[in-house]
Amino acid sequence: MPESTVxxxxxxxxxxxxxxxxxxxxILRQRLRMRGIDAEIVEITLADPVPxxxxxxxxxxxxxxxQRLATRHLIRYPGLQKAAERGAPVLAICAAIxxxxxxxxxxxxxxxxxxxxLDVTTSPQATRSIGEVITRPxxxxxxxxxxxxxxxxxxxxxxxxxxxxxxxxxxxxNGVGDGREGVVQGSVISTYMHGPALARNPxxxxxxxxxALGVTALEPLHLDEVDRLRRERLAVxx
Ligand code: GLN
Numbered sequence: 001m002p003e004s005t006v007x008x009x010x011x012x013x014x015x016x017x018x019x020x021x022x023x024x025x026x027i028l029r030q031r032l033r034m035r036g037i038d039a040e041i042v043e044i045t046l047a048d049p050v051p052x053x054x055x056x057x058x059x060x061x062x063x064x065x066x067q068r069l070a071t072r073h074l075i076r077y078p079g080l081q082k083a084a085e086r087g088a089p090v091l092a093i094c095a096a097i098x099x100x101x102x103x104x105x106x107x108x109x110x111x112x113x114x115x116x117x118l119d120v121t122t123s124p125q126a127t128r129s130i131g132e133v134i135t136r137p138x139x140x141x142x143x144x145x146x147x148x149x150x151x152x153x154x155x156x157x158x159x160x161x162x163x164x165x166x167x168x169x170x171x172x173x174n175g176v177g178d179g180r181e182g183v184v185q186g187s188v189i190s191t192y193m194h195g196p197a198l199a200r201n202p203x204x205x206x207x208x209x210x211x212a213l214g215v216t217a218l219e220p221l222h223l224d225e226v227d228r229l230r231r232e233r234l235a236v237x238x
Contacts, residue, residue: 148193
């Protein structure tokens with residue numbers, strides 16, 4: 001376990017933070033503190049260069065115009081890309097999947113070059129996907145169903161270097177008819193699940209934290225309120 005403070009990068013909450021996505025950083029911090037580990041959130045706004053030295057990073061969702069500002073900033077200051085290259089865990093929500101891909105097309109039909117951390121491209125779908133989404137996780141270290149709330153017009157197609165986070169059992173996920181949700185590549189885990197995702201999926205939070213701490217796994221925390229929230233949210237899929 002680290003003797004120094006774990007530093008959690010909250011990337012561009014001023015433009016990317018739909019549906020309380022910034023809460024993901026709070027949850028990471030709280031789960032560390034509950035285990036007696038010092039942690040702090042470093043907010044990186046459009047006024048700051050993106051540092052490459054933090055231990056874990058989170059990015060939230062955004063509307064098309066806000067996500068365009070974020071894309072420009074992340075390309076101009078490639079700290080996130082450098083951190084991901086050295087293996088720092090990154091959690092990217094909704095619009096952030098699109099921003100981190102090769103390119104995305106806005107609902108107005110304009111193509112925007114992305115950061116190219118993920119081998120994905122995103123184009124608008126005929127209809128917006130809105131509602132609860134539940135998946136069966138497809139990556140090692142996750143055993144429990146994942147739950148979130150999706151709201152996106154973009155549909156994301158995965159290239160050969162990217163794999164899905166989950167198999168959809170309720171809702172839409174990456175694109176209508178695709179049956180998969182989220183994108184995993186290197187140290188980046190991305191998902192269309194808002195919620196914020198880590199409030200609903202403690203196993204995912206602890207997976208990111210274990211990677212940030214360089215340990216294989218963390219002892220689970222037993223929190224009745226989180227169990228209750230999960231029971232309630234997962235019931236919509238029955
Ligand atoms: N603007 C993007 C879309 O509609 C992402 C939306 C979001 O992050 N909620 O696909």
